[in-house]
Amino acid sequence: MHGDPLRKGRLGTGRPPAVAEFLSSMEADRWIAEADVFVDIAHLLMLRRQGIVGEMQATAVLRALVGMAEDGVPETAFDDRYEDIHAGIEAHLITIAGTDAGGRLHMGRSRNDEVATCLRLRLRQELLLHMKAVISLRGVLLRIAGAHTGSVMPGFTHLQHAQPTTLAHHLLGYEQAFARDFERLRDAFARIDLCPLGAAAFASTGYPIDRAYTAGLLGFPALVENTMDAVSARDFALEPLSAWAILMTTASRLCEELIIWSSAFVDFVRLDDAYCSTSSIMPQKKNPDTAEILRAKTGVTSGALVAALTCMKGLPMSYNRDLQDLTPHLWRAADTVSRCLPLLSGMLDTATFMTGRMHEEAGRSNSTATDLADVLVRDFGLPFRTAHGIVGRAVRMGFLTLATLDAAAREMADISLVGLGVTDDVIERALDVTFSVTSRDQPGGPAPEATAAFIGAHEKQLAADSLWVEETRGRIDTALSDLIQSAQDVVQ
Ligand code: ARG
DSSP states (O other): OOOOOTTTTSOOOOOOHHHHHHHHOHHTTHHHHHHHHHHHHHHHHHHHHHSSOOOOHHHHHHHHHHHHHHOOOOOOOOTTTTEEEEHHHHHHHHHHHOOHHTTTOOOOOOOOHHHHHHHHHHHHHHHHHHHHHHHHEEEEEEEEHHHTTEEEEEEEEEEEEEEEEEEEHHHHHHHHHHHHHHHHHHHHHHHEEOOOTTTTTTTTTSOOOHHHHHHTTTTTEEEOHHHHHHOOOOOHHHHHHHHHHHHHHHHHHHHHHHHHSSSSTTTOOOOOOOGOBOOEEEETOOOOOOHHHHHHHHHHHHHHHHHHHHHHTTOOOSTTHHHHHHHHHHHHHHHHHHHHHHHHHHHTTOOOOOOHHHHHHHTTGTTTHHOOOOOOOHHOOOOOOHHHHHHHHHHTTTOOOHHHHHHHHHHHHSOOOHHHHHOOOHHHHTTHHHHHHHOOTTTSSSSSHHHHHHHHHHHHHHHHHHHHHHHHHHHHHHHHHHHHHHHHHHHO
């Protein structure tokens, strides 16, 4: 095995292991080793096509690269004597194909455009997985909502009983938020899916390379054109980091609800045992640990975003080594999202919703008082503020009855509700939770027809989003398998 091929010219070879380790990105580079092989193959096919590298040398190096594409990058390439996987793979290629061939691969490029390309390749793959996981999660929410358009429950503001709603309405609120999270990922994807290769160190190259050809081989629809920006920008990483942080914040809010709902004094949900833990001392305990850890993981994704933003904020053009230190935050966050989303889907999918308990609570704390005020407005001509005051005063007296309401109306507005024709029956109907929910039939509201319409529209959107993910994945998979095929055709 050779030493680091990069260091043998300008620098003395000896350095303390602590320095080598400090400067190395090898651990994080496991994420991009496979991508680096694709990038090497695309670059080399281009060099060969442009006549920059001769047939024999190109074939020798391509043979070694195809070997790595088929069998994986060998462990020796990850040796910590190399600064990063780019150096490790180049050293491996020189070992296999000789310096005359292997030493020509790096013409017309730099690790700066190379790493930016690798990160984009791998990020595309991660984002497609995340988008698929968000689609599954939305599917679970839509399914549960579909079964509960008539399940009345209390809605809260300030965590106080506020107005009745339905379980469907509540969960669809999350589905809508996750649909936006999906859109953010897809938007980020569009700007990740651009090719920086050919920027070289930052000033491109004097070799007659063909940037568009390499981009096409790697399945990128277009270039990151300005070569300084191509190597130095990391907003393509900040965007998914931000989308993940927001996505995980949505997930964390939902987990918080499940935790509250599963406490004995609420008892709106029973989580499946598989997602719970018990206590080492209290034998009766069933704790919602999966939801708690999921809630906590927001710290990883928010932290990664802030760390990455902070890495970037002081960097002048163009490449700076600080950029390397941003990357582990990216993968840490990506991995967190990959692990959390399926767990959240599974936990929801297996949960039992206690609709009886929800119904019991739906009308508590005078939660239909707004409906009563609205009836006084709609059917008896009172101004809303007057009706609001009368009902509020009656609540303060302790009960919403004809007697208290009438007394409140006399006291506050010098009118008699009885005189206006308000009866016990009118009040009873106005305070009914089902009446409350079914009357709120505006688009996006809790009425069963409104939630059913919402579910129908969102199922369609979900199918379209799913198709987009499959088509995009297909486009990229085809490009990359064509790339390997082209390399195989050369070496056979
Ligand atoms: N490992 C480096 C990174 O992740 C690759 C680029 C190194 N470039 C350089 N000029 N030292 O950023």
